[in-house]
């Protein structure tokens with residue numbers, strides 16, 4: 001008998017459950033993790049979900065050449081063009097090599113990260129209610145435009161931009177694998193893209209009118225780059241890379257920080273330890289990059305938050321050539337789903353997986369877990385290029401704010417997880433700012 005016929009198939013109810021609710025995959029995992037995989041016959045194209053960390057490592061690392069990015073990446077292309085997130089094969093390797101230097105040494109970005117957090121705090125007052133998710137988006141957007149493009153984010157565009165990106169993400173999630181997309185939705189979607197393109201093109205145009213040698217950021221790197229035949233990158237190529245970093249490089253970190261604030265506010269004992277550590281290590285002084293190594297509990301909170309709410313919660317891959325993964329054979333064209341959300345809550349790897357326990361990352365059992373039982377930044381050739389940038393940024397923003405404020409949440413039941421391209425708080429995150437004595 002053919003190996004692939006042994007793969008269990010989800011029922012109609014299970015397919016519905018998987019599509020309608022993020023927790024559907026947790027129920028599927030409980031039932032099918034011993035089989036390591038389940039096939040879910042979605043209406044347009046079925047998908048295989050893997051539940052074993054070793055199999056995931058094969059897909060992302062050891063057998064990565066048998067895979068390419070799945071259908072979400074194709075829709076993302078309409079926004080990001082052929083940038084680093086969406087490019088494939090030779091073009092991807094070239095792009096990665098080109099952008100890598102910007103992410104190799106990131107310590108010098110620390111003062112910018114702190115400066116933008118401090119200026120965010122200048123607008124905060126004791127007792128105010130603020131949508132912390134919006135605030136985190138603002139500060140991370142300012143940081144990415146400053147560090148990568150040497151410019152300021154245009155204040156007027158910020159609100160529109162955030163709404164635009166969210167609409168865009170909703171569109172993608174609704175239409176991944178869908179062949180009949182509503183005309184009106186396509187029109188709105190195009191308008192959204194135009195707005196984003198405008199922002200990015202204005203950044204490029206402004207720089208072209210200046211002396212690029214005065215800058216040492218990603219934009220200048222892209223403008224100075226020559227290919228093998230000594231040709232410059234085209235405007236379109238530069239726009240795609242800029243748009244990619246612009247989009248991939250702020251909403252993700254903003255959502256991670258929103259979940260951290262939410263989780264910390266719901267766990268007073270964790271909150272207390274965090275504040276104690278910050279007060280002891282920083283002793284009231286602004287953080288410096290070398291302080292991060294001494295902020296160990298802060299680091300545990302960040303790791304555990306990314307386990308609990310992995311902002312990039314699933315990856316899709318498409319098989320390009322028949323391949324055996326674990327005990328199963330996959331054919332060309334098969335779509336595979338790797339779910340950080342499921343693996344990070346798998347009983348195979350985590351005790352009390354539904355509880356938020358930062359200390360678990362000190363546990364030896366966790367250290368012995370297979371590598372891909374925890375993969376918030378993916379893995380292999382396509383591992384997140386901004387992972388260290390994001391972790392450094394999150395820690396600096398978190399401690400800079402926590403030195404001055406506690407954030408209180410009055411109505412936790414109002415906070416809902418919305419699984420778009422990233423996990424975001426559906427209706428924002430209204431919190432009260434309490435200034436510390």
Ligand code: HEM
Nearest residue numbers: 084085248249252253256312376377378382384385386390
């Ligand atoms: C908490 C924050 C972040 C998370 C959880 C995250 C997660 C991820 C994941 C899981 C991937 C792999 C996607 C795949 O394999 O299909 C990825 C790729 C990528 N990320 Fe991030 N990311 C974060 C922050 C950032 C930042 C700050 C930047 C840039 C400054 C960035 C830029 C990118 C780029 C360009 C790629 C594509 C890399 C490639 O395909 O070679 N990310 N990210």
